[in-house]
Amino acid sequence: MSKLSFEVQADAVEALSVLSPDGEIINEAMMPSLTDEQLKEIMYRMVFTRTWDERAVNLGRQGRLGFYAPVSGQEASMVGSVYPLQKEDFVVPAYRDMPQIVWHGLPLYQAFLYSRGHQHGGQIPAGVNVLMPQIIIGAQILHAMGLAMGFKLKKQPQLAITYTGDGGSSEGDFYEGLNYAGAFKLPVIFFVQNNGYAITTPFAKQTAAQSIAHKALAAGIHGLQVDGMDVLAVIKAVEISAERARKGEGATLIEALTYRFRPHSMADDTTKYRTKDEEAEWSIKDPLVRFGKFLEKKGLWSDEETARVKDEAKAKVNEEIKRAEQTEKMTVAGLIDSMFEVTPKHLEEQKADFQ
Numbered sequence: 001m002s003k004l005s006f007e008v009q010a011d012a013v014e015a016l017s018v019l020s021p022d023g024e025i026i027n028e029a030m031m032p033s034l035t036d037e038q039l040k041e042i043m044y045r046m047v048f049t050r051t052w053d054e055r056a057v058n059l060g061r062q063g064r065l066g067f068y069a070p071v072s073g074q075e076a077s078m079v080g081s082v083y084p085l086q087k088e089d090f091v092v093p094a095y096r097d098m099p100q101i102v103w104h105g106l107p108l109y110q111a112f113l114y115s116r117g118h119q120h121g122g123q124i125p126a127g128v129n130v131l132m133p134q135i136i137i138g139a140q141i142l143h144a145m146g147l148a149m150g151f152k153l154k155k156q157p158q159l160a161i162t163y164t165g166d167g168g169s170s171e172g173d174f175y176e177g178l179n180y181a182g183a184f185k186l187p188v189i190f191f192v193q194n195n196g197y198a199i200t201t202p203f204a205k206q207t208a209a210q211s212i213a214h215k216a217l218a219a220g221i222h223g224l225q226v227d228g229m230d231v232l233a234v235i236k237a238v239e240i241s242a243e244r245a246r247k248g249e250g251a252t253l254i255e256a257l258t259y260r261f262r263p264h265s266m267a268d269d270t271t272k273y274r275t276k277d278e279e280a281e282w283s284i285k286d287p288l289v290r291f292g293k294f295l296e297k298k299g300l301w302s303d304e305e306t307a308r309v310k311d312e313a314k315a316k317v318n319e320e321i322k323r324a325e326q327t328e329k330m331t332v333a334g335l336i337d338s339m340f341e342v343t344p345k346h347l348e349e350q351k352a353d354f355q
Contacts, residue, residue, distance in 0.1 A: 167198025
């Protein structure tokens with residue numbers, strides 16, 4: 001026998017795709033049910049996000065933003081994963097996942113305030129169900145578990161979706177979260193954006209598992225792998241997972257295979273570890289080009305539309321960064337006052353020292 005009878009077996013996983021790189025439908029059965037207006041809205045959000053990203057990179061170089069993590073190339077996985085959610089669902093992000101929380105309701109100027117280290121960047125408006133991005137790799141996953149357990153105990157038809165990258169899937173919090181969600185059958189989606197590198201570490205050195213999606217097996221939860229450059233496939237995967245969560249069928253781990261065209265951060269140099277051939281191979285799958293071709297064939301989009309959205313996005317980003325820059329500067333006293341409804345005596349004393 002080449003295999004032990006009691007050895008765990010798992011078939012190779014195949015990533016879900018709906019569109020070919022040329023924008024042709026290749027999986028009609030998995031095509032999400034969307035109106036023409038919804039399809040155009042999805043493209044609008046992706047073009048807007050790409051333009052915002054390009055502008056934010058420049059703002060960072062000008063010193064007008066603090067830490068900024070680029071996203072170009074990941075628009076399909078980011079926009080597509082929040083689009084099927086309901087307003088009551090919670091988005092629990094890592095530090096790169098600003099587009100998801102903005103499209104779920106956080107004002108853009110507050111995303112800029114967050115990047116600038118301003119306390120009001122984390123002052124989430126009422127009715128916007130997001131947590132602020134977690135800098136500690138993987139820690140956001142445990143926060144999502146708390147939310148999901150609360151939904152289950154209260155019998156509320158809500159879910160939490162939380163994000164990490166392929167590097168984050170090696171953290172202890174990731175495995176604890178999967179195990180907890182499996183044990184208690186929680187309404188949560190673990191969305192891993194596998195862009196092939198954790199800063200400079202290639203995925204081949206990250207794990208010996210066939211895929212991140214396979215890790216769902218050990219936790220007893222549902223696992224999916226999706227083409228993260230295909231926005232329609234991402235939407236469908238999240239729709240399936242959200243429906244399972246709302247029906248009480250538990251958690252899902254989604255691995256989205258994607259590629260970030262820009263570096264890990266503005267301090268990173270991709271030429272040290274990525275090849276031009278690799279970048280060219282992935283550029284063929286550019287989510288904006290791919291989905292744009294699909295819409296053009298349906299008569300729903302054009303180069304003129306892309307140009308219009310880019311101009312609108314540039315104007316909006318300029319407006320929102322000015323608003324962030326005009327926000328009253330932080331003070332130590334103001335920061336202390338924002339921590340408690342009634343400031344404790346010892347903090348009042350500290351505040352007096354600073355004043």
